[in-house]
Amino acid sequence: MIRLVAGALVAAVTLVLPAMLDDSALAVYILLGLAAMVTVGVSLLMGYAGQVSLGQGAFYAIGAYTAALLALSGVPPLAGLIAAPLAAALFALVIGMPLLRLRGHHLAFATLAMQLILLSLAGQLEVTGGDIGLQAIPQFSVGGLEIGSAAAYAYMTWAGLALVMLVTHNVITSRPGRALRALATSETAAASSGIPVGRYKLVVFALSAAFAGLAGGVYCFYTGYVAPGSFPVLISIQYIVMAVVGGLGTIWGAVVGAAAITLLVQGLDQLAYLPGMPSYAPSVLSYAVYALVLIVVVLFLPNGLLPAVADRLPWRRRSAPPAEIR
Amino acid sequence: MLAVTGVSRSFGGVYAVRDVSLSVADGEVCGIIGPNGAGKSTLFNLITGHLTADRGEISFLGHRVDRLAPHRRARLGMSIVFQAARVFRGMTVRENVMVGMHGRTSAGFVSAALRLPRHRHDEREIAAQASSALERVGLSDWADRPADRLPIGQQRALQLARALCARPRLLLLDEPASGLRGQERERLAALVEELRAGGLTILLIEHDVGFVTRLADRLVVLDLGQVIADGPPAEVRADPLVLAAYLGQAS
DSSP states (O other): OHHHHHHHHHHHHHHHHHHHSOHHHHHHHHHHHHHHHHHHHHIIIIIITOOOOSOHHHHHHHHHHHHHHHHHTTOOHHHHHHHHHHHHHHHHHHHHHHHTTSOHHHHHHHHHHHHHHHHHHHHHOTTTTTTTOBOOOOOEEETTEEEOSHHHHHHHHHHHHHHHHHHHHHHHTSHHHHHHHHHHHOHHHHHHTTOOHHHHHHHHHHHHHHHHHHHHHHHHHHHSOBOGGGSOHHHHHHHHHHHHHHOTTOHHHHHHHHHHHHHHHHHHHHHHTSTTSOTTHHHHHHHHHHHHHHHHHHHHOTTOHHHHHHHHSHHHHTTSOOSOOO | OEEEEEEEEEETTEEEEEEEEEEEOTTOEEEEEOSTTSSHHHHHHHHHTSSOOSEEEEEETTEEOTTSOHHHHHHHTEEEEOSSOOOOTTSBHHHHHHHTTGGGOOOOHHHHHTTOHHHHHHHHHHHHHHHHHHHHTTOGGGTTSBGGGSOHHHHHHHHHHHHHHTOOSEEEEESTTTTOOHHHHHHHHHHHHHHHHTTOEEEEEOSOHHHHHHHOSEEEEEETTEEEEEEOHHHHHHOHHHHHHHHHHHO
């Protein structure tokens, strides 16, 4: 009952907000939704399946470049938007075969390296427009109906987020989801229960890449240009901070974390661009804040914001597991 | 049912298991004993596929399995209860047991994401089997608790329920009594006896000779990676080689 009311409330707010915000606030709202989309994938990959990726920004970039290149060559935008997650997932499948043999921080560094390589390739190749990137990407349209307003992109973004959350929820609460959660604890025990561990890791990696790719596709139509500079390594770290802050292994936590970090960084940006602040202030401040927030959350709220708040709600108290079972 | 023929495995030039042959007949409870470091766990891992043999053959139900991945052997009907508590964290007791049904169902990511009929059918089947496995090991009252908070005895029972959920042809138990106190150990022994009475084939590694003698139809004794005795428990326990191996360790 409480869940239903909360769900209806969230739905109502997401539907009403785009109509009330001005364009600059809408930009934040859209970027927040896109970040949440990627972060849900990170939470699925890290929180449920126990695999680390410091390269989700690369899949975001692949989605953005795919949709941009297709749109610029005259393919209908809708087809480009559908191709974006598919291209990211396909790339993840190919690169995942060697990479997912690694574990823990080896996997983290390998995925980070993947993003660095892709970014430098995108900056060098002619087809991706080099460092300048791709510009004048047509507006998104479906069957001749052009979507030009920021409010329309906001609805598109949050519809995409809802889809990503629904898919994640459905996967997690089912046979393949239980298999993923099992292999996060012990690959040996999971394999002994008949789970093809390697294949499942590959699929969840591709699924999280698809979420990032979809976000990238929306991003390229919304901003109208993509360049390597739009996808710094910091963005991949940001998704992990969002997932950890919100609560790894929770779907809503990813959204809460994305919202908390996006709004925090917005506030800091305003501070950093105040007259008299040095030119390096914005990047130094955002790096420092990611580090600080991460440390504080890991130290004091190891399960993340959402579980910490949820456990303190009066109606959740009695369902808390007993401290000790005889 | 299970035939291990001339299997060897070495680590850095040292044989952990050397030219081991043994077979387990349908419906039999076979115990593997031996002092620490005798190669029991290595042999177990070779049978289940978590290690591959340098030499030798392993066949199960008429299939050569010594090159198959662990999950494929599991799907042919091998289920394992590990010695170390391998319960899946962050999942309830019931969900842990449901994982045991993985090999017997097929709903994948697409069925799950789109909630296709295949998913619904499998979920019903999985839930029903998990409930009956939980009941069988006496964990029904704990079904919705977080699995990693169970005491060790119940964690072992949980693993047993998960293994049974897969409806195994061969159940492998790795030191099931280790770390259990009197009453827990009694309950586990009773459970294994019940399974044996039901005709399940069981291969059991055990350090505690008393526990395994009570349950096993046949004992295989390993020492320094080799089989030194194989036969009915009473005979094996009187074997001078076996006595020497155990006394040698004690001195």
